[in-house]
Amino acid sequence: MSVTRLKPVDVVVIGVGWTGAIAARELTRAGLSVVGLERGPLRTPGEDFVLPGIRDELRYAIRQELFQDSSVETVTMRHARGEAALPMRRFGAFTPGTGTGGAGSHWNGMHWRYLPYDLNPRRHITQRYGKGAIPAEMTIGDFGIEWDEIEPYYDRFEKLCGVSGKAGNIGGRVIAGGNPFEGARTSEFPNPPLVRTAAGDIFAAASEKLGYKPFPLPASNSSRAYTNAEGATLGACAYCGHCERFGCEVNAKASPNTTLFPALLADQRFSLRTNSYVRDLVFDRHAKRVTAVRYVDTRSGEVFEQEAGLVILGGYVFTNTLLMLTSGIGTPYDPATGHGAVGRNYCYQTGAGVQVFFKDGAFNPFMGAGALGTNIDEFNGDNFDHAGLGFFGGSTIGVTSGGGRPIQHRPVPPGTPRWGSAWKQATAQWYNRSFGIGASGANYAHRENYLDLDPTYRDALGHPLLRMTYNFRENDQRLAAHSAEQLTRIAKAMDATIVSEPALRRGNFHVVPYQSTHNTGGTIMGSDPRGSVVNRHLQSWDAHNLFILGASVFPQNTSYNPTGTVGALAYWATDAIIHQYLKGPGALVAA
Amino acid sequence: MAGGREADATGGVKRRELLSAAFVATATGALPPVAARAAAGPSAPPAETGPAARPQAFLTLSPAEAEFLTAAVDTLIPADALSPSASDLGVVVFIDRQLAGAWGGGARLYRSGPFVKGKPEHGYQLPLTPREYFAAGIAAVDLWARTGFGRPLAALDQPTREAALHRLERGEADLGELSPRDFFEALLAITIEGFLADPIYGGNRDKAGWKMVGYPGLPATYANAVVRAKGQPFHPAPKSIEDFL
Numbered sequence: 001m002s003v004t005r006l007k008p009v010d011v012v013v014i015g016v017g018w019t020g021a022i023a024a025r026e027l028t029r030a031g032l033s034v035v036g037l038e039r040g041p042l043r044t045p046g047e048d049f050v051l052p053g054i055r056d057e058l059r060y061a062i063r064q065e066l067f068q069d070s071s072v073e074t075v076t077m078r079h080a081r082g083e084a085a086l087p088m089r090r091f092g093a094f095t096p097g098t099g100t101g102g103a104g105s106h107w108n109g110m111h112w113r114y115l116p117y118d119l120n121p122r123r124h125i126t127q128r129y130g131k132g133a134i135p136a137e138m139t140i141g142d143f144g145i146e147w148d149e150i151e152p153y154y155d156r157f158e159k160l161c162g163v164s165g166k167a168g169n170i171g172g173r174v175i176a177g178g179n180p181f182e183g184a185r186t187s188e189f190p191n192p193p194l195v196r197t198a199a200g201d202i203f204a205a206a207s208e209k210l211g212y213k214p215f216p217l218p219a220s221n222s223s224r225a226y227t228n229a230e231g232a233t234l235g236a237c238a239y240c241g242h243c244e245r246f247g248c249e250v251n252a253k254a255s256p257n258t259t260l261f262p263a264l265l266a267d268q269r270f271s272l273r274t275n276s277y278v279r280d281l282v283f284d285r286h287a288k289r290v291t292a293v294r295y296v297d298t299r300s301g302e303v304f305e306q307e308a309g310l311v312i313l314g315g316y317v318f319t320n321t322l323l324m325l326t327s328g329i330g331t332p333y334d335p336a337t338g339h340g341a342v343g344r345n346y347c348y349q350t351g352a353g354v355q356v357f358f359k360d361g362a363f364n365p366f367m368g369a370g371a372l373g374t375n376i377d378e379f380n381g382d383n384f385d386h387a388g389l390g391f392f393g394g395s396t397i398g399v400t401s402g403g404g405r406p407i408q409h410r411p412v413p414p415g416t417p418r419w420g421s422a423w424k425q426a427t428a429q430w431y432n433r434s435f436g437i438g439a440s441g442a443n444y445a446h447r448e449n450y451l452d453l454d455p456t457y458r459d460a461l462g463h464p465l466l467r468m469t470y471n472f473r474e475n476d477q478r479l480a481a482h483s484a485e486q487l488t489r490i491a492k493a494m495d496a497t498i499v500s501e502p503a504l505r506r507g508n509f510h511v512v513p514y515q516s517t518h519n520t521g522g523t524i525m526g527s528d529p530r531g532s533v534v535n536r537h538l539q540s541w542d543a544h545n546l547f548i549l550g551a552s553v554f555p556q557n558t559s560y561n562p563t564g565t566v567g568a569l570a571y572w573a574t575d576a577i578i579h580q581y582l583k584g585p586g587a588l589v590a591a
Numbered sequence: 592m593a594g595g596r597e598a599d600a601t602g603g604v605k606r607r608e609l610l611s612a613a614f615v616a617t618a619t620g621a622l623p624p625v626a627a628r629a630a631a632g633p634s635a636p637p638a639e640t641g642p643a644a645r646p647q648a649f650l651t652l653s654p655a656e657a658e659f660l661t662a663a664v665d666t667l668i669p670a671d672a673l674s675p676s677a678s679d680l681g682v683v684v685f686i687d688r689q690l691a692g693a694w695g696g697g698a699r700l701y702r703s704g705p706f707v708k709g710k711p712e713h714g715y716q717l718p719l720t721p722r723e724y725f726a727a728g729i730a731a732v733d734l735w736a737r738t739g740f741g742r743p744l745a746a747l748d749q750p751t752r753e754a755a756l757h758r759l760e761r762g763e764a765d766l767g768e769l770s771p772r773d774f775f776e777a778l779l780a781i782t783i784e785g786f787l788a789d790p791i792y793g794g795n796r797d798k799a800g801w802k803m804v805g806y807p808g809l810p811a812t813y814a815n816a817v818v819r820a821k822g823q824p825f826h827p828a829p830k831s832i833e834d835f836l
Contacts, residue, residue, distance in 0.1 A: 052835035055809050058788035063694055074701045077713065086709040086716055089701040198822040240811040362824045366806055367813040406787040406806045418760070419667040419779060420753070424803060428673055431804045432824065457703060510712040 003294065008307035009033045009271075012293045013314055014278050014323070017102020018563065019549035019570040020314030021256035021264060022157075025230070026574040027310075028269040030582070035306060037276040037295055040068075040099030045257050049105075049247030057405040061245040066106040068096040068316075072277075072298075073459040075318055079471040079508050080448065081335060087457050087465065092512040094348075094519055095245070096316045100274065101257040103316065103517060104563070108244040108370025108402060109220035109253045111163045112560035113154045113568070115381040116147040116183040121444075121556070124382060125392055134392070137447040138475060139338075139345055141526050141555035144536040147183045150568055153575070155186050157567035158218075161254030162226035162234045165189035165218035179215040181377045191223045194237060199363050199435040200374035203399040206493040207376045217373030217398060218564070220254035230263045241403025243370025253370065275299050278319075279463060281311060281327040283543060288587075290329070290546045296461060310577070313523075313548045314570075320552040321346075321451045321522030322466045330533050330542045333450050335469075341533045341541075343451040345521040346468060347557035350441035350476045351395070351505050352484040354491045355411050357498035361433035365404030373400035379439075379486050380559050391478035393442030396559045397486055399435060411436065413498045437491060439483035440516065445556040446473045451522045471509050480504045518562050520554040527589075535589040537580070538573035544587050547573055647684060650691035651722065655743075659729045660686055662745035664782045666752045674803045677786055677794075685785030685794030686725075695722040715773075728774040731766040732759065739764075790831045801829040809835060 010032035013020040024034045043049075043066075059065050068074075068091065076085035097103030117124050120142035125133055134140065143150075167188045168178025193216035196204070204214040221243065222234040235250035243253055251258045264270050275298045282292040282305070292307040313320050324330055324342045333344035375398030377383055386392055403409065411434040412426040454467035472480075484502035491499045505515065526532025529541035534553055540546040549570045551562045580588055649657055661678045664686075668677035677683075689695055697720035706718045719727060733743040736755055740747055744755060756775065758764050764771040785794030787801065789808070795801065801808050808829035816825060 052809050052832040055811055056789055056791075056832060058784060058792060062784060062788075064699055067699075069699055070701045071697070071699050079710075079712070084707065086707060086713040087701050087703070088713075089715050090699065092714060195817050195821075197817070201822075236814060238811070239813040239817040241813075242811065362822055364813075364816075364820060364823075364825050366811065367817045367820075367825075404806060406801065406804045407784055410783075410787075410804070419756075419782075421669055421671045421673070424668065424671065424673045428803050428805070431806070456705065508710070508712045510714075512712075512714040 003303045003305050006304055006306045008309070009035050010308065011035070011310045011312060012037060012306050012308040013312040014293060015039075015102060015313075015315035015319060016100050016256065016272065017097065017314065017316070018104045018256050018567055020312065021101075021260040022567060022570040023312045023314055023547075023549060023574050024270055025260050025264050026571070026578065028264070028267045030578045031269070032310075033269050034271070035308070036270065036272045037278055037293065037306070038100055038272065038274045039277040039298065040274065042272070042274045043099045043101055043105055043247065043257055045247060045251055045255070049249050051249050054247060054249045055240070055242055057407050060106075061405060062407055064091060064095065064245075066097060066099065066245065066247065067091055068098045071460070074465060076454045076457050076465050076467045077509070077511055078467070078469055081469060085454055085467045085469070088511045093510065093515045094517040095514070096318065096517060100261065100272070101255045104255045105247050105257060106245050107253075107255075107563060108561075110371040110373070110561040110563070111158065111161060111218045111220040111254075112564045113182060113218075114558055114560060114565050115181060115383070117381040118558040118560075119143045119145055119147060119150065121382075121392070128382065129387065138392075139445045139447050141345065141445070141524065141532070143525060143555060144527050145572070150572060151183065151186060153568040153571040154564065156571050157564065159190050160228050160230065160259050160567070161220040162190050162222040162228060163218050163220050163254070164191040164194050164216075164223040166193050166216050168215055177215060179375075179377055180213050181380065181383050189218065191226055194219055194221060194223045194369055194372045195239070196374060197363065197368065197372065197401040198361075199399050199401055200372075202494050203374050203437060203490070206490050209493050210490065212376040212378045214374050214376050217371055217375050217400065219369065219371030219373075220563075221369040221371050222252045222254070228259055230260060232259050232262050234258060237369050239367045239369055239372070241366045241368040241405065244402060276304075277461065278323060279303070279326070279461065281313075281323060281329065281546070283327050283329050288542060288544055290543045309545060311546045313546060314550060317519045317522055317550060317552040318451075318466050320548055320550055322453075324523055324533065324548075325453050325466075326463060329540065329546070332452055335448055335450055338447065339530070341524070341529070341531055343522050344531065345445035345524050345555055346449050346451045346470060347443040347445055347520045347554070348470065348509070349443050349516045349518045349557055349559070350472065350480045350483075351439055351515065352441070352480050352487055353436050353438040353503045354484070354487040355434060355436045355500040356491050356494055356496040357411070357413055357430055357434045359433065359497040363401075363432060363435050365401065365409060365432065365435065368401035368403045370402050371400070372402065373398045379483060389478070389482065391475045391482065393444050393475070393479055394559060395439035395441040395479065395483040395486075397437070397439045397483065397490070399437045401435070404431070406431070414500050437487055439480075439487055440559050440561075441476070441479050441483050442559045443557045444475050445521065446475075449473070472505060472507070477506055480506060516561075518551070518557060520551040520557040520562060523548045523552040524555045525553040526555060529591045535587075537576040537588045538569060539576070539581070539588050541591055545585060547577060549573055649687045651695070652683070652687045652690070655733075656726070656729050657683055657687070658745040659733060659743065662747075662752060663756070663778055664785070666749065666756055667779060667782045668786055674799045677782055679796070680786060680799050681790075681794040681796045682782055682785035685788065685792050686781055688793050689781065689784075690722045690725055696720055724777065728766070728769055728777065731769050732764070732774065735764050735766055791833050798829040798831060
């Protein structure tokens with residue numbers, strides 16, 4: 001196949017979602033020439049995300065307009081080594097994005113910081129519960145970053161996005177109304193919280209009655225007009241209830257497209273190439289460098305090789321891991337021996353939900369925002385004593401009023417038939433009189449949960465698909481059951497007419513029902529090159545001019561939505577590139 | 592996201608509800624009852640099409656498929672005081688357009704082999720596009736109905752048709768290579784989509800599905816209402832995408 005070699009540039013960024021856009025913006029601002037390679041199309045909010053068509057539940061939520069096209073590339077799944085993996089022929093459990101903005105176009109906007117505990121759980125658990133407390137098969141690790149190091153980057157990303165919320169801890173001073181468990185912040189949220197819904201009021205009252213401290217979920221749904229440091233203006237949220245799976249028509253939901261692209265696309269040093277599907281990275285093992293990136297123009301089939309001094313791998317979790325494997329960079333993880341790093345510690349999330357019904361309720365579920373929620377964190381992280389519980393980690397528990405789009409949102413009481421006049425009657429009766437409370441739970445790494453190349457299935461260009469070997473383990477099942485107990489207790493404190501039995505993620509992982517697009521791991525960060533792919537600056541141990549950004553570097557997954565930490569780490573890593581790496585290219589941490 | 596959205600619990604059918612549902616369905620058959628129109632109130636315009644209207648031309652459905660789907664969707668969503676029947680709301684037209692379009696042809700569906708029967712947790716694993724799958728499913732159900740009940744689904748009386756769909760739902764039917772449960776789920780899913788998707792797709796005529804649910808549709812700009820109508824019923828007349836053109 002003929003390959004067209006392109007004029008070298010300073011930096012190639014693979015994927016132009018949150019991390020790629022942040023890196024591109026920071027590096028062009030530092031004076032470098034940057035090419036952004038994006039497998040999907042250009043998405044322009046003012047043209048693509050407009051009324052009335054953007055409010056089309058069938059097109060966006062059901063037929064998956066903004067998601068990665070699974071006919072081109074998907075992943076395969078099996079529950080255990082020794083089984084044959086089969087492809088996810090349609091995305092269901094999770095919904096990766098494509099196009100400029102990536103999944104940051106169609107996310108809900110739940111913009112969390114991790115708990116300080118979440119950054120270094122292995123160290124914390126060992127200190128609190130003893131050396132043997134973590135089971136051998138639970139291969140959790142530490143980010144190796146301290147709270148005070150990462151906090152300024154959380155702050156910066158929140159201000160980019162105009163996050164709406166209420167601080168619970170500024171400079172060590174605990175503030176009523178915020179999350180009392182959060183790490184100390186340097187400043188209040190850039191915008192005040194969104195308007196709390198009637199469901200939020202009921203959840204808050206019930207949890208306060210039980211002694212908990214509810215707080216508004218930090219939302220990248222701007223509660224008022226806001227202009228960030230890039231000069232981009234966000235509109236005020238219209239509470240339209242169309243965040244997740246949709247683009248935002250008023251630009252209130254922070255996305256790379258709204259917060260960064262206006263400045264980035266205006267910069268002559270940045271060049272965006274859409275429909276550019278990266279095949280592999282050209283790796284010079286002896287020089288410990290990536291010399292170029294090969295990609296295919298998906299419209300013409302033409303293959304290009306783009307030479308670059310620095311390569312930023314900023315794709316989704318699956319893309320980052322896949323490209324490391326197909327490019328032969330680093331040692332693939334082998335669960336039989338525990339050796340190797342690429343593909344290790346793939347994690348997802350656990351969860352539980354309870355539906356409550358109030359005969360005289362009026363919740364107007366269609367008025368909402370993706371991150372309009374009220375939460376408690378008493379059962380999150382290590383905020384509660386885990387001695388004797390048989391699991392580590394926890395859940396953030398709350399109610400979210402994300403919207404009432406009726407194809408997907410049709411709560412009916414337990415025992416209702418699924419069709420016929422009785423179903424119609426129950427749907428009409430309860431649609432406006434019910435809401436769900438949910439627990440989003442951590443998923444800790446397990447020796448047998450990992451990613452590698454599928455030996456059988458291929459993408460549209462003939463390259464191997466990524467194979468997921470994954471199942472919920474004992475820690476996950478116990479954590480979900482514990483969270484479900486808390487949900488039920490809170491629900492019963494609400495004086496609801498009907499409280500459903502908790503729906504838990506238990507049994508085998510199932511690829512069809514949506515759970516969360518919070519996949520993590522595969523190219524994890526760590527202090528030991530034998531068990532990690534990147535160092536604490538997100539620099540590859542094997543190629544010093546390669547930095548990997550995104551949730552693929554998380555050593556395990558917490559209960560929270562990952563984007564806040566993904567963005568903070570992108571700023572953290574690009575700061576290291578600009579202030580350390582460019583001054584003396586080489587390994588920033590001695591192997 | 593929080594897991595509450597997934598919590599719609601289902602379970603055994605309450606006998607009383609089933610009996611009342613069967614009674615309504617039997618009493619009205621496949622025709623939209625006068626009662627349903629009357630119950631919709633004086634503000635509701637007359638149904639755009641009814642059994643007396645011109646025959647519907649289809650893009651891809653054969654006459655037999657259209658008859659099957661009309662019978663099936665009207666069993667799943669029968670006419671009653673809450674809404675006209677699914678077919679009177681255009682749900683068969685919706686299905687026809689969906690199957691004739693990109694989705695029906697397999698857009699966004701990974702279609703490389705080998706095709707292996709997996710666990711239920713692997714989801715759909717057949718080599719068929721949605722169009723081909725519905726063709727195969729309809730043919731298989733009709734063959735099973737002929738064998739067990741002596742006639743195709745559309746020719747069964749309403750109680751027998753309900754019983755047949757319950758058996759499919761519970762997996763108590765021999766559809767050869769196809770899983771009766773999976774086909775039932777596909778049929779129910781596309782019926783509900785047709786009932787509740789924006790009317791621009793041909794179903795949910797006169798926004799009757801949205802009216803039944805209490806969903807206001809567009810433009811969905813609630814910055815004021817989220818404060819003003821907090822905790823109070825809020826029922827503006829629903830609007831569709833086409834109402835904004």
